[in-house]
Amino acid sequence: MAAHEISLRINGKPYAGRVEARKTLADFIREDCGLTGTHLGCEHGVCGACTILLNGEAIRSCLLFAVQAEGAELMTVEGLADGDRLHPIQQAFWDHHALQCGFCTPGFLMTTLAFLRDAPRPTEREIREALAGNLCRCTGYKNIVEAVTAVAETLASAAHAGASPPLAGPADVAGSAAAVHARAALPGAQTRPGGKGSRSERAPSHSPKRRRS
């Protein structure tokens, strides 16, 4: 089978490789790019350990072929911390003992990053449902939910202090000034080129924002 040349960006850095079409994006990230923070727990899209951001959206990297990510902007757990400074979500997970073996943790962090960007003031129920696509076998989820609640509160109060309108709900997040602010308060989450909300009602004739390809 023919190999395919691909190039993409992960955490702001360019990566390129030659892969078989069947190689999953997760394997490409781990094996070809050497970023082993993204883990594989099931390879059939249930456990969420391989969650990364693809063009700003949380996805399962085990359910995408690497060739499909040609030209994409990816973010993995390695891109969260700013040098030695942990991202607020990482810090909250540390403070709240929201990890034990740590295998599922990168997936939870990436899911949380995208979730809090879209729903900055979640209820506990919303947090639990948003995290339901990530399985953890060690924590019983209690401390993970507490960590996410704590980051949300911190960010909400930061956003409230800085922005005049209160944070908007998830439905129209992408366009609102408050959401932009919330994203700014949440380092790393701002990379969402062509946010879905702005594209959601669009006629076929309108040329959609091209995905880099």
Next chain:
Amino acid sequence: MRHRNTYVPMSTRYFGARITRNEDPALLTGRGLFVDDVRLPAMAHAAVLRSPHAHARIRRIDARRAQAAPGVLAVFVHADLGPLGEPLPKLIPHPSLTYHKTQYALAPDKVRYVGEPVAFVVAESRYAAEDACDQVEVDYEPLPVAAMLEAAAAPGAPRVHDDMDSNVCAHYIQRVGNVEEAFARAPHRFRERFVIDRGASCPMETRGVVAAWDSRSRRLDVWDSTQAPIPIRNGLAEMFGLAEEDVRVIAPDVGGGFGPKVMMFYPEEVLVPLAAMRLGRPVKWIEDRREHLVATNQEREQIHDAEIAVDSDGRILGVRTVFLYDAGAYIPYGLIVPIVASTTLPGPYHIPNYHCEFRAVFTNKTMVSPYRGAGRPHGVFVMERLLDRVARELGLDRAEVRRRNFIQPDEFPYDVGLIYQDNAPLRYDSGNYPGCFDRALELIGYRDWPARQRAARDSGRWLGCGVACYVEGTGIGPYEGARVTVEPSGRVFVATGVGTQGQGHMTSFAQIAADALGVSPREVTVRTGDTGVFGWGTGTFASRAATVAGNAVALAAQAVADKSRTVAASLLEAPPDEIELAGGNAFVRGVPGRSMTLGALARTANPLRFTMPKEWEGPGLEAVRYFTPPQGTFSNGVHACVVEVDIETGQLTVERYAVVHDCGRVINPMILEGQIHGGVAQGLGGAFWEKLAYDDQAQPLSTTLMDYLLPTAAEMPPIEIEHMETPSPLNPLGVKGAGEAGVIPAAAVIAQAVDDALAPLGIQIAQTPLNPNLLWRLITEARRRS
């Protein structure tokens, strides 16, 4: 060993504190090292071809096409194994285990469960290895299958092993008092059958092995996602004829274990090193999730015929259980699980007469070995369900029945009269069972429960409350050790043989050492799970790490502290007993100005020239100590919950879950609570969601996470925890184990809560796990009856 049992902590600053974990920053930033993260030059990748049949004779295997497939380096079948073609080691023998069958690394002529390895393919990539697995031709002759436990135990059942007369490989009885007489004179006797089905521990990281062989130095390095690297090293050295010194086994970051990763040996743990040695290239094998759900050991399947005898006040006169234990196709780990089940059953209650008897039975299913709880949930389920029956039949409050039977705080040590899994007498060391129980009742609001339940029923909601007790044997021997070293940098290194799969050893052990040496736990680096760092020990299992290794760390740290004082005394010109250790310094008590850093002491204690004072006994600030507990220590606790049942659909919602728990002195309450949270989630998973389904031909039907239902955050209730601390008199730190506490009574407490919710219908749960379909069926049948 002169400090043994005379340990007095210098301060208790860190012991008992909620300290965030040392291991977290690496794990949070993607810098952990799990086995699948190990990348070596020229590494090849392996895949295992597994039997699709539960029971079949292998007529022929032809691997020629596979061998010729693109990228394939080698294909191994049984005939290629040479001396490694013998059955894998028998662990933990027992006099009652008459047929200690273990599997082969690759099946020679017969397969006995779906998932049994038949061929091992090594290729340039995992993709190519899986391609080649498709090319191996195996001609199977299907044989009759022993699928269901009870049927497999019956005479005339298809036999899993040809050289046996039946599938029963062990028959074991333990007795206390005179059960026959107790039952004969008892005014009330109640008999029940309890069925406990299969589950999987399902850590988020599956198993995995990487091996590298250096043919020049003849050294073998193995990275293994195991709970027991040292026994794996010892076993590999023996099998491959190498010195233990020349085999290094590393369990780096291990992504959860929960018991099954303590098995020695899984076939792949032999096959990967073998392939690496034969090919002269490093080889990696990572179990995929589907493999995990057939090839990693499972647990829980038992059928108990149990009976209780009580007097008219509900006081227990005798208990009898006769049960079947499904071992799966082989029984490498011996009788640990059924022994633990039968010795956990008595729990916190006076049981003057007790008869437990089991048969271990082979079936054509995946092997069974301990999974978190390891028989304890079974024992508790049987005992608590029997007491619920007593309460119902005698019209007594279920809390009152328990209270009348508790062992009292002044009765310790309490000899149950049985032999425990460590082959020592089952003797509870300490505890306060009624106190713990009362706290749990208060936490869940038991006193007001009837009123709340009535109000809910009036508004059409079916709520139930449950409360169940357990005693957990923990901290068993034989021994663990630790080496504590102060380096010239002032950093403290702790090395021990007990690895971590997420339990926080890097922090708990650091807290223990930090107190002894007067440093911050952040200054303490704990190294575990690497035989190259510490080569003596057994493994992480049976809730024993904190107790056995924790005390070894305390003893070694204490020895280093003593040495530090001795060295400091000669330099600071004060008697050793006037030297204090704090803030990373040694100083003369009351004269903080006369001090040296620990680092400077360490450098001084390792002189380059001149002579060394005799009382230093050797170089450096370093000590190795071992802790050998005389017997296990016994934690206890009470779980309580509130559930709601949708009686039209059988859906169950767990609204509240409360745990009151006593594991002696607590090293780090944050870590302890985390252990309990996780255990509760696994317990609840096993009570309502998780079931390994097999069809009547022993085909596993739930080999994905779509069908094996690990609970998610959306299903889990918030969990409330309270600690009680009754120190153990059996070890210097006064600690007991806690790793399995969360899981143990979950099935029992849910069953009771469901009974309570559905009490108007007279439903009595006698099996676990439950599911909506089952609850709906019970509800429908009950309504039809009434």
Next chain:
Amino acid sequence: MKLEGTNTLPAPIETVWKTINDPEALRRCTPGLDELKEFEPDRYEATLRIGIAAVKGTYKGTLAITDKQAPSHCKLVLQGSGNSGFVRGEGVIDLEPQGDVTLVKWAGDLQVGGLIAGVGQRMLMGVGKMLIGQFFKCLEQQLGQGV
């Protein structure tokens, strides 16, 4: 997986008997049966491509017709194995004449093992039922056309 049912086929019993013993009719009506080669009387080598949509497995094996009691009773025994695991099935067929039509009573035990059983359980029973349904529907059509 046990399945059973009855069908009424629009032909007299002798015709039905002949059809279900006719390799060509069997080949045409057994879903996914690509090849059928008789290697001894009433025993055939078979290649099956069974599945639905993209989820198809190829199984090589044998089909045998046994316990023949013309024209009212026989047993079909099918076994095959492939990359997706194996299938084994036994079906007992009893024919009862009802004037111009024939009542077919069948009872089958279909066993699926390996990959498909382990990961496809959600649709296994339904698909099994559907395939048997297709078999009889096809026979019905063939007999209706006066084969």
Next chain:
Amino acid sequence: MKPAAFEYHAPDTVEDAVALLEAHGDQAKILAGGQSLVPLMNMRLARPAVIIDINRIHALDYLTPDGDVLRIGALCRQRCVERSAVVEARCPLLSAAIRLIGHVQIRNRGTVVGSLAHADPAAEATAVFAVLGGTITAVGPDGTRTIPADEYFVSYLTTSLDPRELITEARFPVLPPGAGWSWREIARRHGDFALTGVGVVLTARAGTVKNARIGLTGVGPTPARAARAERVLVGRAPSGALWDEAAEAVRAEIDPDDDIHASAEYRRHVAGVLARRALAEAYARTMEAV
């Protein structure tokens, strides 16, 4: 768990995609969101020789209201529909059901049209499509055709689509003015395939049910419309008793299967329970709409 090898194509246009389909026929599979297909491929349950990845046909990435229908392009992600204020306002049944598809990571990739193409018997989108009576637009070598919902679903994972056809669009009718709606499902865990799910659209006027549509998922080889139950309802006065009667009719007209999570009997029973609850909720919503 790694997929078997395949030949990969990523056309930029519908025409190129159809040409590839014509060349490869049933050897080829369309890859859109891939959230059902890729797991099957990873497990090697599906081993397509050719993958035609349509993710570069950007012209198919749209969601647009067009009169009384929502036109959803083949690349429109489920998440996009879920977030759409227009869908929420005009077809809340679709919004509600979509939120229960898998998890957010799945919906960020998965497409609505892909769900319809995959035709899983327990999916949400298929049942909503059936209950609303949507249409499929498919392009093949012989041109474009539309397929109404009741001619589209054939069996498990099987539709009336020709292997050489590509679905370019699905049209979901919006709810009629004043209509009440409800989506109810029961699953083992949040995000799992429904054991059974029921969607209802109901209009009522002057104390009688004017129109009722009931769709079910997880109760047989395809999403089902409960036609008999619908007939029971029309022209009758809404009441608990009427919902019960309709629920019984639902139970009588479905033929669900067993699996390890639920028996056919359970599914049949619960379909009725959910239908009753959904009807009551939908009716209550008609009152809110007034």
